[in-house]
Every structure is written in structure tokens, then in C-alpha cells.
Amino acid sequence: MTKEKDYNLLSGLTLAYVGDAIYETYIRDYLVRSGHTRPNQLHRMATNYVSAKGQHYLIEKMMETDMLSEEELKVYKRGRNAKSHTSAKNTSVFVYRSSTGFEALMGYLHLTGQKMRMEELITWCIKEIGEKTNE
Template structure:
């Protein structure tokens, strides 16, 4: 991968790549649990990959003081980005938080912080599977 200037990217560009990274992590996790039927995979993925799930998980991240200052900067860059698309099936605030979460993962990926992505994703899997972060 070429050296992308993530520091200069707007929040929506970070969210664009972060969405893919996050989705891939969730899909790999669900397959590792032994789920193989597409309908089951889709049903379970909604607990992780939806604007409401992202908002619930972000609230829990804040409660647990999980994010670093620089991670919060990139979250806010995504959350505060002016999007020309409308939120589907959710309110604007929830949609913006979701975009912030995606931007956070975009930042982590583009800055090469794969270990941090794994740490956060494992935390996310624990929250969802324990019922601690309900969307």
C-alpha cells in the first residue's frame, strides 16, 4: 500500500476505509465462531455493524475510557464531517457517531496500528457477546 497521508484526510475519507476494515474484522470473527449460513451471518453482523451498534459501542468506550486522545481526534473528525448523504433507519446524531467510529478505524488502519485495531475489535466482540453494549 502506498503511503497515504491520513493526517490530511477528511473524516469521510477516513470513514470510507474504516468502514471496510471494521466490516472485514466482524466478518472474520463471525466465521471464526463457526457461522456459515449467510442469513445467520447477516443477522449476527447487525449487532456489530450498524449505526445504532456503533453508537452504543462508542458510548461504552467513553464509559470505559478506552480511547486515546489522538483516537478521539480522529473520531471527532469523522463525527463532525459534513456528509451529503442522509442517515438511513436512524437519527442524524447516531449516524454521525457511527461515521466517527468508522473514521477512527480508518485512522488506525492507515497509520499502521494493526495491534490497536485487534485490541479494540476484541473489546467490541466482548461487549456485544456479553450484552453489555446493546444497540
């Protein structure tokens, strides 16, 4: 028998580890279902959504528009403030940490079974990046 887990006890980096995979899977699924099938094209398009810069942009927009609950904001900050032993590639430490917070939020929503809320945010992210890339 498995014990019920308290995902509030997980580190921000652990939540981000799961969130990174979950979010990227949703993005890949969206791109393929949208009719994109060429691997190079898929990779390039996915980068708009899953890069540190893209995730930083999205979480900043979410906070600007007060989209996140207090609980979600706390999880984001826990991920953002986590001390990672890996360094940012092609971006600032600030942007990298912000994207880690974004991924922690996705991981938290997934692990706590808040699938509808997670999908609501991911759908918003897809729309937001689509509008940004079409500007």
C-alpha cells in the first residue's frame, strides 16, 4: 500500500524536474497535433515554449495579470529560489531561476492532481507564445 505523499515537502528543484518533463510533453503533443511533423522544425518551434527565456516571459505575464493563486505563487518562488548546481545556458541566472520556478509550478500542479488547472495554464501559455511569435 502506498502512502499519500505531501508534495509541499518536495524541493523546488524536484518539482521543476517533473514540471520540465510534463510541460515539454504537452508542448510536443500540441505541436504534432497541430500538423508539424519535421523533427528540425518541431525542435525549433518547441524552443519558443520550453526555453528558459520563453518560460520566464510566461511566468512574468502570469504574475502581471494576477493569474496565479497565492499557493501557486509560493510554489513558483520556491522553485525560483532553489539553489541549482547547474548553470544557465545562453541566459542570465535570473531568467534561468525564473524558468525553474515556472517548471516547479507545473510539477506541483501535476503531482497534486490539479490537472485541469495545469492544462488551463498550459493552454494559456500556448496561446500567449503563439501571439508573441506572430507579432
